[in-house]
Amino acid sequence: MDRVPRPLIEGMREDLLPLVEERRDGALKTILINLHPADIAAVITVLGNDTDQHYVFGLVADPQRASAVLVELPPPVRENIIDDLSHDELADLLGEMDSDDAADVVQELPPELAHKVLSGIEPAGRAAMQVLLGHAEDSAGGLMATEALIVKLDARVEDAREVVRARGEDIEPFFYIYVLDEERKLRGWLTLRDLVLRRSQTPVREAMNPNPLSVTPDLDQQQVAEIFRRYDLLALPVVDENGVFLGRITVDDVVDVIREEAEEDLARMAGTVEDEFDEPSVRRVSFLRLPWILISLFGGLLAGGVLRHFTTHLGLTALFLVAFVPVITAMGGNAGSQAAITMVRRIALHPIGPMEMGAIVFREARVGMLLGVVCGAIVGTTAFVWRGEWFYGAVVGVAMAVAILVAATMGTLVPIIFHRIKVDPAIATGPFVSMSNDVVGLFIYFGLATLLLHLGGGAPPG
Numbered sequence: 001m002d003r004v005p006r007p008l009i010e011g012m013r014e015d016l017l018p019l020v021e022e023r024r025d026g027a028l029k030t031i032l033i034n035l036h037p038a039d040i041a042a043v044i045t046v047l048g049n050d051t052d053q054h055y056v057f058g059l060v061a062d063p064q065r066a067s068a069v070l071v072e073l074p075p076p077v078r079e080n081i082i083d084d085l086s087h088d089e090l091a092d093l094l095g096e097m098d099s100d101d102a103a104d105v106v107q108e109l110p111p112e113l114a115h116k117v118l119s120g121i122e123p124a125g126r127a128a129m130q131v132l133l134g135h136a137e138d139s140a141g142g143l144m145a146t147e148a149l150i151v152k153l154d155a156r157v158e159d160a161r162e163v164v165r166a167r168g169e170d171i172e173p174f175f176y177i178y179v180l181d182e183e184r185k186l187r188g189w190l191t192l193r194d195l196v197l198r199r200s201q202t203p204v205r206e207a208m209n210p211n212p213l214s215v216t217p218d219l220d221q222q223q224v225a226e227i228f229r230r231y232d233l234l235a236l237p238v239v240d241e242n243g244v245f246l247g248r249i250t251v252d253d254v255v256d257v258i259r260e261e262a263e264e265d266l267a268r269m270a271g272t273v274e275d276e277f278d279e280p281s282v283r284r285v286s287f288l289r290l291p292w293i294l295i296s297l298f299g300g301l302l303a304g305g306v307l308r309h310f311t312t313h314l315g316l317t318a319l320f321l322v323a324f325v326p327v328i329t330a331m332g333g334n335a336g337s338q339a340a341i342t343m344v345r346r347i348a349l350h351p352i353g354p355m356e357m358g359a360i361v362f363r364e365a366r367v368g369m370l371l372g373v374v375c376g377a378i379v380g381t382t383a384f385v386w387r388g389e390w391f392y393g394a395v396v397g398v399a400m401a402v403a404i405l406v407a408a409t410m411g412t413l414v415p416i417i418f419h420r421i422k423v424d425p426a427i428a429t430g431p432f433v434s435m436s437n438d439v440v441g442l443f444i445y446f447g448l449a450t451l452l453l454h455l456g457g458g459a460p461p462g
Helices: 006-021 025-032 037-047 050-058 063-072 075-083 087-096 099-108 111-119 123-133 157-170 192-197 221-231 251-269 274-278 282-314 317-322 325-349 354-387 390-420 425-429 431-456
Strands: 150-152 176-180 186-191 235-239 245-250
Touching: 006 025, 006 037, 006 050, 037 050, 037 063, 037 075, 050 063, 050 075, 063 075, 063 087, 063 099, 075 099, 087 099, 087 111, 087 123, 099 111, 099 123, 111 123, 150 157, 157 176, 157 192, 176 235, 176 245, 186 192, 186 235, 221 235, 221 251, 245 251, 317 390, 317 431, 325 354, 325 390, 325 431, 354 390, 390 431
Parallel strands: 150 176
Antiparallel strands: 176 186, 235 245
């Protein structure tokens, strides 16, 4: 089945709508049968209308394909589809899914419905899902599937091939065959390359990789993703504290983790939450954004107070200086946001020790100083040319340099502080940093102007 680019799927909506409205079952089935389950899910999603979505999903007759489509649907659409299914129908679809996908769907159900659906699943599948549901959703245990290709330590390579022939179609995707001892402890793994190149009678213990990477089920999903990235893995076994094999995590699940974490960080950087992307309620979205908007409003009022205080004391001198307020605050905000976003990403990907932390802050301060000197020289020269007085060039140039230096340092420190007090540092890159940089930038700018006026004995000439 060929994958259809998303823009083409959205373009197909106009062609599909007449067929859907007229309930042209035959024509629609002909189209759907040639689409990948992910593309069928995309088609259902772009229809928009709940009734039409239920109708098109019902045309996917094969339970295995229908279960794959259900997994690919966005949570709000999937919830609407599930509402239209009987308990038995849903149980049948869950039975066709990999255990990790089925557990994710069950986790979204109301507790009473989840219990009824689980009771309709065959015992082995139900037991596997209950194990997975016992782990946190954002942990290695929440990502793993219990299905895996397994061979005993005392087997031969030919025995491993037989395992692949017997169970390979039921486990997709598979990349490794895991080697377990009599106590089900992980002792190694075989790659598909090993199965092809090794002789049939070669003992598994000689053909296997005896030092496989593994993780425990309580490891955070971000750390799991980092292990996949660092070692270029396709799958990763999960073991308990005694080394007993529990399941495997595959790269397709890690790709989903990377996307989810990126969406979460982007949402928090904007001062909201990732749930907003799929939230239909205008009122709820408004209340999610309101706290951070109020912080920005408070920061604006505080900045206005600083501006009012200094302009009162500086008199006519302030009129020219006010022209540079937007560029001072904007450049400080940009420098602070750059440093903060870089720091949030670093914290998310790599644990930072106290010694490394000091080096990072010092590095960012030097970067901020260099940026500040360059930008300060440019804007200071501009102010001097416009006004023809060294005073204005000095005030604007030095203020710009100091504002960028302070903003870059704050943008680095704030995420570290939030991380230390167990608050997600991603929120530090939103309105909080912008607010603080605006206030500090204005205070530096007009405070420096006041200081130079005091040292010069009054207002500059002209």
